Amino acid sequence: MCSPQPFFYFHCNRFRSLHNLFYRLWQGDDNHFFVFANPDGRPFHQESPYQWFRNFIFKHELPYMRFHGLRHTCATLLINHGVHAKVISSRLGHGNIATTMNIYGHRLRTADQEAALKFEHLFQSKPSNDQRH
Numbered sequence: 846m847c848s849p850q851p852f853f854y855f856h857c858n859r860f861r862s863l864h865n866l867f868y869r870l871w872q873g874d875d876n877h878f879f880v881f882a883n884p885d886g887r888p889f890h891q892e893s894p895y896q897w898f899r900n901f902i903f904k905h906e907l908p909y910m911r912f913h914g915l916r917h918t919c920a921t922l923l924i925n926h927g928v929h930a931k932v933i934s935s936r937l938g939h940g941n942i943a944t945t946m947n948i949y950g951h952r953l954r955t956a957d958q959e960a961a962l963k964f965e966h967l968f969q970s971k972p973s974n975d976q977r978h
Contacts, residue, residue: 920945924952927960 881889895912902909910918916937923933930953934945946953 920949921952924949924956927956 881894883889898912898915901907920933920937923936924930930945930949931942933949934942937945939945
């Protein structure tokens with residue numbers, strides 16, 4: 846029967862290595878960019894951005910929205926302003942445009958319908974007497 850000691854030793858060393866890696870990453874360095882970071886480069890605690898956002902909403906008496914809702918709001922605003930789905934997909938960090946289409950396809954269809962109506966109105970307006978040849 847095998848001794849459990851080598852197995853235990855391997856996993857303890859592996860755990861220690863991972864712990865050291867995560868500790869170094871948590872301390873921050875020039876090789877990483879954190880969206881939310883302290884002035885010394887260390888990342889915020891995972892709840893800090895959410896807590897700040899929640900306090901901001903209450904302070905300014907805005908309707909409640911989850912922090913992740915900002916991502917969807919951004920995507921929807923970009924769609925409504927005619928930004929191409931591939932660009933939106935890239936900004937959201939989606940691996941491919943299909944992911945974006947699966948999540949926001951209904952908004953794209955609505956924006957496309959609105960664009961079609963605007964285009965149709967271009968041809969329905971009657972030219973004024975000054976514009977006729």
